[in-house]
Amino acid sequence: MSDRDQLLHLADRARRGVLLPDEGALLADAVTATLDRLDRLRRSRDLWADHTARLTERADTAEAALAALHEGEEPRLDERIVPTPAQWIWLWNRATPAKRAEVAGMVLDASARVDRCILANHEPAIERWRDRAQRAEVIIARVRDLHTRVLRMEALVCACCGHTWPCPTARALDEQQPTTTEAGPTCICGDPIQLRDAIDPSSWIHSPGSDTPCFNARPQQQPTA
Incomplete structure (x- = not known):
């Protein structure tokens, strides 16, 4: 029984x-x-009820904190577009700890650069350099308008300085270095030249292979004896 x-x-x-x-x-x-058993069961029930209440309170607190963390964020759906502040927060909240550390380092580095720039008063200097660059661009455009190629006596020459095209100024504007040879001097137009008569120091002609006609060949610098 x-x-x-x-x-x-x-x-x-x-x-x-x-x-x-x-x-x-x-x-x-x-x-x-x-x-006695009923009393133990009652105490156990009270303990579980108290424990459940504490767990419920912690869960409510966690949900409230999570909601506050995500408040104001906005999902970033297109990675090709620069994120807005709300989208940046959305990305930050979902980044790994390593990625957060990397981004934080970049932000601190950029902040330090800005501080140094402010202390060194870079902004006025940048404005001055920007103004100088704009003035230089205007001057370069004017020089280009002056140094244009024209056809004279079946030869392409510079309309401003008369040198064979491209003239030294046009070469400099286009960052072209005049060709030189180790075998001899170079004409003012940039082509290699040679003496037609070794006895006559004024008998300069364009060397064989030059494709630029020049009716006034003369060296940039007379060779020394």
């Missing part, structure tokens, strides 16, 4: 008034044990 069945049997005998003294003691012990 199980404890439950035994307890029900004793309770039935007690109701009918036929409970023996020894059975009364057994019934009392069983009732006491049952009450």
Whole structure:
């Protein structure tokens, strides 16, 4: 007979008034044990209820903190477009710790550069250099307009200085270096030249292979004896 069945049997005998003294003691012990178990169950229930309440409070706090963390962010759907501040926050909240450390380092470096730029008063200097560059571009455009090629006596020459085209000024504007040879001097037009008559120091002509006609060939610098 199980404890439950035994307890029900004793309770039935007690109701009918036929409970023996020894059975009364057994019934009392069983009732006491049952009450003890009920008391332990009640305390355990209260402990679990308190624990559940604390867990619920922590979950609510965590959800509120998470909602505050994502407040104001905006998903970035197109990676080709520069993110807005709200999209930047969205990316930051989903970045790995390593990526956050990398971005933070870049931000600190950029901030330090800005501080140095402010302390060195770079902005006015940049404006001055920008103005100088704009003026230089205007001057270069004017020089280009002056030094243009024209056809004279079946030869392309510079309309301004008269040199064979491209003239030294046009070469300089286009960052072209005049060709030189180690074998001899170079004409003012940039082509190699040679003396037609070794005895006559004024008999300069364009060397064989030159494709630039020049009716006034003369060296940039007379060779020294």
